[in-house]
Amino acid sequence: MKNILITGANGQLGNEMRLVSKLSSDRYIFTDVNQVEGQETVCLDITDLDAVRRVVAENDVDAIVNCAAYTNVDAAETNEEIAWRLNAEAPENLARAMK
Secondary structure: OOEEEEEOOOOHHHHHHHHHHOOOOOEEEEEEOOOOOOOOOEEOOOOOHHHHHHHHHHOOOOEEEEOOOOOOHHHHOOOHHHHHHHHHHHHHHHHHHHO
């Protein structure tokens, strides 16, 4: 059994991963910065490297599936900093934590 961390678990792709996980014997740790009533979700800001490292270590994570992203293309032009943090720095944090 593998421990698989899912980021962006309350988004469209993350919700699909919740459905897929029901068919698996692996353990899934669903994370997001937003909490949704009725969804078991660990609060995790993937732009915070120390927080990511802590969750990875505490859960003995074997793999990460990153479903988190800033996907509003038009808004990204005016919110460049947050788009960069979510789409460039955050995936780097996930890779560093797994290293």
